[in-house]
Amino acid sequence: GAGVSQSPSNKVTEKGKDVELRCDPISGHTALYWYRQSLGQGLEFLIYFQGNSAPDKSGLPSDRFSAERTGGSVSTLTIQRTQQEDSAVYLCASSDRDLNQPQHFGDGTRLSIL
């Protein structure tokens, strides 16, 4: 596909469950980013992968959040023991960072914790 693809588009789960959100970046993009968009906090950076370098995890709000990027392509954001405050839209973006290109976003996963 031409753009960043995220799945699922919507996820409803019970408090305390674990969730996995997937991001398929634009082919060939070396950098991949996760952001969170919530009513109270706006758009927040979570984590950033660039090539084979160690990820920048400085935006992860707690140790319940983790992410991995396999084979330099697809990424999974995992939230363990979900809490109601985790309800938000999780947005993934990718860019060809080697060329200092802008970030292109997917449509996001809307996560609702009951």
Next chain:
Amino acid sequence: GEDVEQSLFLSVREGDSSVINCTYTDSSSTYLYWYKQEPGAGLQLLTYIFSNMDMKQDQRLTVLLNKKDKHLSLRIADTQTGDSAIYFCAVDSWGKLQFGAGTQVVVTP
């Protein structure tokens, strides 16, 4: 930390020009961006400007950058109803984007 501030709301008549303003604090940003978000959708990149430029024009969009005042603006000429959306200013901070709260633009006939 870095701050990016925008006005929250703008109402404009169809056919008029819209101007959305943004101020930021991080002077090391190399790129500054404008994104558009429609309801239920992700962020659509509208345009961006490199920090050594002071103006960029792209069809109906004009971006002005005043580095001294750390002020960025987006002008939309001949605003259409399809331009109704939330517009986010973002600055590049060591690879990560810092976003403003977004300006909701409502276009009235």
